[in-house]
Amino acid sequence: MIFSCLVPVQKHFHGCQEASSGFFGVLICCFALRPPQLLIPTVQHTKAIIAMDPKIYNAAAQGNLEALEHDISDPLDGFLTVNQSTILHICILSILVEEKFPATGGTDPVSAARFVEDVLNRCPSLLLKANAEGDTPLHVAARYGHASIVEVLIKHKKSQHQDLESGVQVDQATTEMIGKQNNKRDTALHEAVRYNYIEVVKQLLTVVDPEFPFGANAAGETPLYLAAKGRFPDLVSEIINKFMSPAYDGPLGETALHAAAFWDDEGMTQNILERYGGDLCKQADQKGWTPLHMAAYKNNIEPTKLLLKSDVEVAYVKDAEGRTALHIAAYCNNSLVTEVIISMCPDCGEVVDNEGRNALHLAVMMTKLRPDVALMIQDNSPLRNLLNQKDNDGNTPLHLYCKSDGYHKRVLTSPRVDKMVFNKENQTAYQILRSKNFQTGDDLKKMKNIFEEREDYRFFNNGRVLEVGYADNNMEELKGEDVKLKQEREKLMEEEGKAAQVHLVAAVLITTVTFAAGINMPGGFIGGDDHPHPGSAVLEQSVAFKVFIITNALALMLSCSAVFIHLFIPLMPSEDLFKTRTRFLQLAFWFLLSSMAPMVLAFVTACRGAIIAMDPKIYKAAAKGNLEVLEHDISHPLDGFLTVNQNTILHICILSILVEEEFLAIGGTDPALAAKFVKDVLDNNGNTPLHHYSKSFWYHERVLNSPRVDKMVFNKKNQNAYQMILTSKSFPTDDDDDKKKMRAFVEREDNGLFQVHD
Numbered sequence: 214m215i216f217s218c219l220v221p222v223q224k225h226f227h228g229c230q231e232a233s234s235g236f237f238g239v240l241i242c243c244f245a246l247r248p249p250q251l252l253i254p255t256v257q258h259t260k261a262i263i264a265m266d267p268k269i270y271n272a273a274a275q276g277n278l279e280a281l282e283h284d285i286s287d288p289l290d291g292f293l294t295v296n297q298s299t300i301l302h303i304c305i306l307s308i309l310v311e312e313k314f315p316a317t318g319g320t321d322p323v324s325a326a327r328f329v330e331d332v333l334n335r336c337p338s339l340l341l342k343a344n345a346e347g348d349t350p351l352h353v354a355a356r357y358g359h360a361s362i363v364e365v366l367i368k369h370k371k372s373q374h375q376d377l378e379s380g381v382q383v384d385q386a387t388t389e390m391i392g393k394q395n396n397k398r399d400t401a402l403h404e405a406v407r408y409n410y411i412e413v414v415k416q417l418l419t420v421v422d423p424e425f426p427f428g429a430n431a432a433g434e435t436p437l438y439l440a441a442k443g444r445f446p447d448l449v450s451e452i453i454n455k456f457m458s459p460a461y462d463g464p465l466g467e468t469a470l471h472a473a474a475f476w477d478d479e480g481m482t483q484n485i486l487e488r489y490g491g492d493l494c495k496q497a498d499q500k501g502w503t504p505l506h507m508a509a510y511k512n513n514i515e516p517t518k519l520l521l522k523s524d525v526e527v528a529y530v531k532d533a534e535g536r537t538a539l540h541i542a543a544y545c546n547n548s549l550v551t552e553v554i555i556s557m558c559p560d561c562g563e564v565v566d567n568e569g570r571n572a573l574h575l576a577v578m579m580t581k582l583r584p585d586v587a588l589m590i591q592d593n594s595p596l597r598n599l600l601n602q603k604d605n606d607g608n609t610p611l612h613l614y615c616k617s618d619g620y621h622k623r624v625l626t627s628p629r630v631d632k633m634v635f636n637k638e639n640q641t642a643y644q645i646l647r648s649k650n651f652q653t654g655d656d657l658k659k660m661k662n663i664f665e666e667r668e669d670y671r672f673f674n675n676g677r678v679l680e681v682g683y684a685d686n687n688m689e690e691l692k693g694e695d696v697k698l699k700q701e702r703e704k705l706m707e708e709e710g711k712a713a714q715v716h717l718v719a720a721v722l723i724t725t726v727t728f729a730a731g732i733n734m735p736g737g738f739i740g741g742d743d744h745p746h747p748g749s750a751v752l753e754q755s756v757a758f759k760v761f762i763i764t765n766a767l768a769l770m771l772s773c774s775a776v777f778i779h780l781f782i783p784l785m786p787s788e789d790l791f792k793t794r795t796r797f798l799q800l801a802f803w804f805l806l807s808s809m810a811p812m813v814l815a816f817v818t819a820c821r822g823a824i825i826a827m828d829p830k831i832y833k834a835a836a837k838g839n840l841e842v843l844e845h846d847i848s849h850p851l852d853g854f855l856t857v858n859q860n861t862i863l864h865i866c867i868l869s870i871l872v873e874e875e876f877l878a879i880g881g882t883d884p885a886l887a888a889k890f891v892k893d894v895l896d897n898n899g900n901t902p903l904h905h906y907s908k909s910f911w912y913h914e915r916v917l918n919s920p921r922v923d924k925m926v927f928n929k930k931n932q933n934a935y936q937m938i939l940t941s942k943s944f945p946t947d948d949d950d951d952k953k954k955m956r957a958f959v960e961r962e963d964n965g966l967f968q969v970h971d
Contacts, residue, residue, distance in 0.1 A: 265293065270294070270303060273328075276324040276325050289335060289339065290338050290339050290342060301332060302350060305350055305354050305359060322362070325361075326362055329366070349390075351363065351390060352399070352400075354413075355405040355413050358408060358412070363401075363413050363417070370390050385422060387421070388422040391417050398431045400430075402417050406445070409448065414451055415451065425456075427460060428462075429463075433462065438469045441469040446480045446481045446484075449473075449481050461489065465500075468496055469485055470486070471504050473485055474508040475508075477508075477516060482520070491524030494523050495526070500532055501532030503527055503532075504527075505528065505530070506532060506541050508550065509538040510541050510547075513550070517538075517553050529564060531564070535566035537564050539564070540564075543590070546586050548589055551572075552589060555590075562596045562599060569604035572586075573587065573600070573610045574602075579617075580619030600629055601629075601634060603634070607634075607635070607638075608636045611642040615642040615645045713782065713801075717776065720772050720775040720779065723812055724772040726812065727766075730815065730816075731769065735761060757821040765812070765819075767811040768808045778798075835866050836866065837869070864905060867905050899928035901923070901926050903934040904928055907935070907937040
């Protein structure tokens, strides 16, 4: 720590002689005599970071030169940011910032151009001064498309050499400024072309030397390639017309012609071909793809025609895998380009790739997408020799077609297709189909359409010997393979039979349960002859009950369908309709699975409907003591409406009197109406309305005062209503209502009210 603190002090002293006398001078001299290696680590780890003064930064961002001249006296090229950007970089960048984010306080293009011009007049060295990324002010102005700034910079560069040098030297100096590269080896022309600033490009091309070699940047991109890649045909024309021989290279071996062919731009392709001729057509990238490969891959017709007209031999150029543009078009099922190539180069279809495959080999492998190319080639008379051509493995297009997943009824159904050809594995196309572990619907269609489902051995034994190097066709081996397939099928049938038995039991159980649930409705049925619809469901108005009916019926229908399929399957011959049986078993299984979900939902809704039985309209009518509403809206007996706690409409009415007094917003009823609404009904706890009335905190002389009211009824706690008045209160009450209730009991009953029910 001591060394670190004294290092800055030591910089102001060149030796002990210059140090002041006294203890401090002696201390400095002592440290000066220390070995220098002790101080080196401290100096290396205290590298200073000098930032620009905020006042200077803001003045440069706003293009305010007067503020700079008023506040500072140092040279303008001495003010740098952490990234070594000058005040010109800041001003030019602030134009874009101000346009997108006005609140940040940038400047407008006119003020910025005036500021740049004034600064360059006072400090010309800032013109070519680059920041830490190697960007000069011209790089920044070209990158963001500030044409007015580019004009000022070019004008100032010309003025520096105009008086002293000839015009040729002036253009050369300007070209060097435009061709100056940053750390990414991008020039100002690269930046302007990349972002399609055509006005800036025109300004740069006006003063640049036509023979100047604008090469590739660090990414391998030339200005012409950037213009073609960005699909900027106007910039491509400007560059081609300006330069004598502009570079066209791109990354990974691509050229500007590759980019033009990729974008299906006829104009760009035409301009590049007219300038460079047919030699550029054959130039391939690292994968071996020529511009024609690009056009074939993208199914671009016009570039394909232009490339073939320029040099027809490009159709025979192979890539790294030995594939021509026709191979690429066939593999991608690009029928338009395929037709163009075949019409202009009929014999290119005979070219094979590194695996010995022709275009038809690749086309039939992609029939799952579209069969257009395969049909086009097989229907072309000069190319019918490709129908039976073998690849390096001895596979014809028919072999590969049978290996693929696609199907079309016309593909390879020509009588010229040899179905008896063996590959190097001694397999015909039919054998390939039969040897698949799982045959799809497309495989079955191929077998029926091409081979007519022939189960004899005509496709295995024809008495011929394969070519030299091939093994003889062993008939016994083929029969053994067929027996093995048959055994596997029988094993699979046995497993399916066991699974079918389990599935049938489950389906029958679901059918039984759902049928029983439909017969015995949740909540029961309405009984009695006094009801207009006797025998109807009690919960028929409930939403949960309606959902139960739908889901239960759906589960019953699906499970019955599964049972029916299982009953129908034994009628199918197992050998002839093996695939059909398997599909029916799968269908029955899905019916079974599908029936389980609605069955569970039916159970849930049935429980829900049984719990929530009372309609909200009935509950509210009972709470308000409105018997007219009940008689108008419902047709069921009044004793059929119960709450979760089995409370009747009378319980609700009586309880609502207390609720109405304490909570007016709920809307209960008054005692007079309640008196007209009540009769004796027991709830789950054995409480009659009189019990509830005894527990309440109100009194009316007419409520439950009828001689029909049984005051001696005991609930499940062996309490009558009078005893409940005495025991239900947690403290002695002097309430007048309670006294009136007890007086009413005493006046009308004997001592039996005080007896406990056994």
